[in-house]
Amino acid sequence: MITVVGTGTGAPVPAEALAGAELVVGGRRHLDAVRLPEGVERVVLGALGPALDTIEEYVVKGRPVVVLASGDPGFFGIVRVLAERFGAERLDVRAGVSSVAAAFARVGLPWDDAVVVSAHGRDLRTAVNVCRARPKVAVLTGPGAGPAELGAALLHRTDSRVLVVASALGSAEERVERVPPAEAAARDWGPSVSVVLCLDEARALGAVRTVAGAPAGPAGWALDEGEFAHRDSMITKFEVRALALARLGPRLGDLVWDVGSGSGSVAVECARFGAAVTAIEQTRDGVGRIRANALAHGVDVRAVHGAAPTVLSDLDDPDAVFIGGGGHELPAIVTACARRARRTVVVALAALDRVPAVRAALTGAGFACDGVLLQSSRLAPLPGDVTRLAATNPVFLLWGVRPPAPSEGVSH
Numbered sequence: 001m002i003t004v005v006g007t008g009t010g011a012p013v014p015a016e017a018l019a020g021a022e023l024v025v026g027g028r029r030h031l032d033a034v035r036l037p038e039g040v041e042r043v044v045l046g047a048l049g050p051a052l053d054t055i056e057e058y059v060v061k062g063r064p065v066v067v068l069a070s071g072d073p074g075f076f077g078i079v080r081v082l083a084e085r086f087g088a089e090r091l092d093v094r095a096g097v098s099s100v101a102a103a104f105a106r107v108g109l110p111w112d113d114a115v116v117v118s119a120h121g122r123d124l125r126t127a128v129n130v131c132r133a134r135p136k137v138a139v140l141t142g143p144g145a146g147p148a149e150l151g152a153a154l155l156h157r158t159d160s161r162v163l164v165v166a167s168a169l170g171s172a173e174e175r176v177e178r179v180p181p182a183e184a185a186a187r188d189w190g191p192s193v194s195v196v197l198c199l200d201e202a203r204a205l206g207a208v209r210t211v212a213g214a215p216a217g218p219a220g221w222a223l224d225e226g227e228f229a230h231r232d233s234m235i236t237k238f239e240v241r242a243l244a245l246a247r248l249g250p251r252l253g254d255l256v257w258d259v260g261s262g263s264g265s266v267a268v269e270c271a272r273f274g275a276a277v278t279a280i281e282q283t284r285d286g287v288g289r290i291r292a293n294a295l296a297h298g299v300d301v302r303a304v305h306g307a308a309p310t311v312l313s314d315l316d317d318p319d320a321v322f323i324g325g326g327g328h329e330l331p332a333i334v335t336a337c338a339r340r341a342r343r344t345v346v347v348a349l350a351a352l353d354r355v356p357a358v359r360a361a362l363t364g365a366g367f368a369c370d371g372v373l374l375q376s377s378r379l380a381p382l383p384g385d386v387t388r389l390a391a392t393n394p395v396f397l398l399w400g401v402r403p404p405a406p407s408e409g410v411s412h
Contacts, residue, residue, distance in 0.1 A: 001064055002055065002086060004079060006096025007033070008070040009170035009194075017094060018066055023058045025051050026068030034068070052085055059086055070194075072098035076118050076140055099194040100138040103166040106176045107197065113206045114138055114197075115214045115252070119145035125316070126253040128153040131161065132276035133252065133300060134214065135200035147196050151184025154198070157302060157316075164197035165189060200300075214252055218272040221245055223265070228293045230263035231285070236324055239376045240348055240395050241266060247346045247399040248320045250275035257318040257341075259308050259333060260325025264290030264301060270322075271299035278315055282307040309336035323347045331357040338365030338400060346399045358398050367400030 003021070007013050013034045018024065024036055025043045036042060045051050058065050072095045073079045079093055097105075104111040115134045119127040120142030127139045131154060139150060147165045154161055163184045167175045173192065184196075222242035225235050236244070244266060250256050252274035258267035261279035267290060271277045279290045279301050287303045294301035304311060309332050321337040323330070323345065330349065338345050338361060345367065347358050355371075362369040373396055377389035 001092055002059065002067060002082060002090055003065070003092045003094065004067045004069060004073050004082065005094045006071050006073050006077075006098075007068055009097045009099060009102045011096050011170070013068065014094075020064055021066040022063045023055065023065045024068065025055060025065065027070070030068040030070070048081065052081070055082075056085070059090065070099065071096050071102070075100070076116075076120070097170075099140070099166065099169055102169045103138065103164065103176070103195045103197055106166060106169075107164055107178075109136075109199075109204055110206075111136070111138070112212045113209045116140070117253070118142075119150070124149055124153060125255070128157075129253050129255050129276035131198040132158050132255075132302070133271065133274055135203035135300075136206065137198040139196045139198060141193050141196055146193055147179075147184045147189045148187060149185075150196055150198070151179075151181040151186075154181040155185055158300065160200045160202065160300075162199050162201055164199060166194045166197070168192040169194040214274060217274065218269075221269055221272065223269065225265070227297075228263045228265045228268070229289050229296075230265070231289070235263045235265050236348060237376075237392055237395070239392070240374055240397060241269060243372070243374065243397055244322055244346050244348060245269055245273070247344060247397075248322055249344070250277075250320065254319040255316060257312075257315065257321040257337065259312075259321060259323045259337060261290055261303070262286055262324060264293045264303070266322045266324065267301045268293050268297050268299055271301050272297060275319075276300075276302075278302045278304055278318070280304050280306060280308055280311055280315075308333045312336050312340070317342060319343045321345045330354055331361045334358050334361035335365060338362055338367055341402065344399060344401050346397065349396050349398070350393060352396070355396055355398065362398065362400030365400070367402055369398060369400045371396060371398035373397075 003017055005013050005017050007030055021040055023041045026045055028044050043051055043054050055065050069078045075098045100116055114136045115130055116138045117127045117130045118140040120140050124145045131137045163179050165177050222238040250270035250273040254275040256270045256275045256277045258279045261267050261281045264279050267277045267279040281287050287305045290303040317340045319342045321341045359369050375394045377391045379387050380390035382388050
């Protein structure tokens with residue numbers, strides 16, 4: 001049997017959990033904090049492979065093992081690895097308080113509506129995009145992905161976030177500090193950071209929830225044009241928006257560009273699905289409308305004033321891009337976006353003459369290209385309680401999808 005004990009956030013390891021153990025495995029600080037029985041082998045957890053091999057030597061002989069881990073070892077912890085290697089039936093897990101629960105407790109906030117993302121040994125960009133999109137996020141940090149890196153990545157990309165850096169939780173050296181991203185980026189935080197909370201404090205309490213974690217997604221999408229402030233019907237129609245969203249596939253952890261955003265309808269809809277969104281608009285009044293529409297729908301959209309493709313060079317690489325304008329610069333804009341997009345580029349255009357150039361730009365960047373002409377007729381009332389069909393303007397929707405790398409999608 002392998003007894004897994006969560007520790008490190010204030011609760012001592014019970015003596016009975018260690019009684020009878022012949023092997024105790026854990027981080028150095030966890031091992032130094034307990035009194036081990038006489039004759040017990042002690043393994044400091046560094047590289048995981050050798051430690052698991054040592055555990056296996058004891059398990060196959062039926063000799064008891066104790067693993068000490070931080071907080072709740074079933075929450076982004078070692079329980080997953082141990083269950084995969086030895087089977088869940090061989091584990092006796094004694095969960096402690098997770099660093100996430102402890103950090104939220106220290107700042108007096110509920111966390112059933114928080115999103116938890118791990119940057120430990122993972123690409124920080126996902127955590128950054130989640131922090132930009134959601135008002136209450138806990139980031140599990142790691143080397144090269146701590147408060148300084150997170151603060152630097154959020155700097156100038158969001159105006160309303162504060163970082164709560166919780167270090168050495170449960171110890172005499174515990175510190176919980178509220179800092180803006182700029183201060184977090186400028187400091188050396190050392191190795192004792194437990195977790196970082198990224199909060200929009202105006203929305204940190206949130207509404208009462210039934211299902212914990214990130215919202216499941218919007219109840220409806222392709223919203224009616226009347227749901228957005230717009231100028232002279234200059235807005236992507238909901239039929240076009242519906243297919244564009246299907247091809248963009250916005251989701252939590254993604255970054256989406258909406259280029260030539262206009263009213264920001266596509267940007268807002270992507271944000272409602274949980275993506276971080278940057279809306280690029282060359283008119284100042286358009287930027288104001290985008291911000292107003294985002295506020296009205298309760299989502300975060302970063303509105304950037306400028307003309308594509310020039311303004312794109314200062315932005316983070318997106319997962320997906322929607323292009324809804326561009327004029328004679330459209331092929332150059334599509335090319336610039338296709339070079340940067342990780343997954344897909346979707347282009348809406350009314351002019352037939354520009355279709356070949358857009359296709360050439362997408363295929364020239366290595367994308368697989370497809371598209372449709374969308375023509376729809378909406379029901380419209382007439383006097384006398386009768387209905388006619390009112391045709392909308394036809395729109396070409398083209399999309400390019402980046403083919404998977406040779407190593408992706410291969411099963412073994």
